[in-house]
Amino acid sequence: MEFKNKVALITGGTSGIGFAVARKLAENDAKIVIVGRNIEKGEQALADLKQIHANIEFLSADVTKGKQVKDVVKQTLDRFGSLDLAFNNAANDEITPTPTHKFSEEDYDRLIDITLKSVWLSMKYELQIMNKQKSGVIVNTSSVDALLCSAGTAVYSAGKSGVIALSKSIAQEYGNLGIRVNTVSPGAIRTPLLEKKFENVPKEEALLLENKYRELNALGKIGSPDEAAEVVLWLLSNKSSYVTGQNIIADGGISFI
Numbered sequence: 065m066e067f068k069n070k071v072a073l074i075t076g077g078t079s080g081i082g083f084a085v086a087r088k089l090a091e092n093d094a095k096i097v098i099v100g101r102n103i104e105k106g107e108q109a110l111a112d113l114k115q116i117h118a119n120i121e122f123l124s125a126d127v128t129k130g131k132q133v134k135d136v137v138k139q140t141l142d143r144f145g146s147l148d149l150a151f152n153n154a155a156n157d158e159i160t161p162t163p164t165h166k167f168s169e170e171d172y173d174r175l176i177d178i179t180l181k182s183v184w185l186s187m188k189y190e191l192q193i194m195n196k197q198k199s200g201v202i203v204n205t206s207s208v209d210a211l212l213c214s215a216g217t218a219v220y221s222a223g224k225s226g227v228i229a230l231s232k233s234i235a236q237e238y239g240n241l242g243i244r245v246n247t248v249s250p251g252a253i254r255t256p257l258l259e260k261k262f263e264n265v266p267k268e269e270a271l272l273l274e275n276k277y278r279e280l281n282a283l284g285k286i287g288s289p290d291e292a293a294e295v296v297l298w299l300l301s302n303k304s305s306y307v308t309g310q311n312i313i314a315d316g317g318i319s320f321i
């Protein structure tokens with residue numbers, strides 16, 4: 065019952081890992097704000113979550129834009145009166161992987177904005193409240209790509225590595241107030257983001273890609289959103305009360321093979 069009436073803000077809560085976390089928090093009677101850009105997707109996610117629990121809002125916003133993030137945090141506070149838990153998780157795959165010598169500056173900016181700046185902006189405004197409250201728990205989503213740094217993922221990997229660095233540094237900055245900041249680094253998790261990678265290539269290639277993801281890790285399978293969400297729930301909960309500045313990897317063992 066530890067999440068009962070706790071106020072949680074989840075960016076990217078309308079789909080995939082963020083939605084799985086929202087569902088688990090809803091099952092535990094938290095008050096939740098989910099954020100995404102697409103209104104139709106957000107309203108659908110909200111309707112699904114409201115079947116579990118009533119105190120849930122959807123806000124449409126682009127988390128790469130400071131003013132919109134500031135508004136989201138303000139509206140969360142206005143609606144529910146505090147901010148106890150934040151899961152800064154939104155990202156997209158709107159940039160096609162491209163060799164570095166052909167990668168445009170505009171795509172670099174867009175990719176760094178969604179992987180890194182969005183997390184910094186979210187924490188900046190969340191911490192204005194948590195700093196006053198002298199309490200709060202933040203979890204940010206990085207990726208196993210931050211550790212693997214494979215060919216073809218240079219800018220994404222750099223952005224996601226930045227999320228780990230930001231989180232560690234900010235964990236030091238606010239630890240004396242009891243505010244904890246950690247990251248989760250998922251491997252291949254079966255969400256719409258991953259499914260889109262399979263859909264964007266011919267069927268045979270998609271099958272090869274899927275098998276490659278399976279073979280890459282020790283457990284030989286693609287993870288489920290729930291498996292990633294369980295790690296996030298633990299980091300958000302008091303069960304991890306002595307854990308801060310850490311990056312927890314949920315990748316089926318890719319990164320230790």
Ligand code: NAP
Nearest residue numbers: 076078079080081100101102126127154155207253255257
């Ligand atoms: P997903 O199912 O595509 O969900 C992404 C969520 O982020 C959606 O709610 C999306 O809503 C939102 N979003 C995207 N861009 C946004 C923006 N600019 N402003 C506000 N919201 C935005 O993806 P997922 O797989 O759950 O990914 C969640 C996180 O896990 C991401 O940070 C991703 O990099 C990371 N990750 C995923 C995997 C994997 O295999 N799935 C592996 C490693 C790391 P809208 O599109 O409506 O905005």
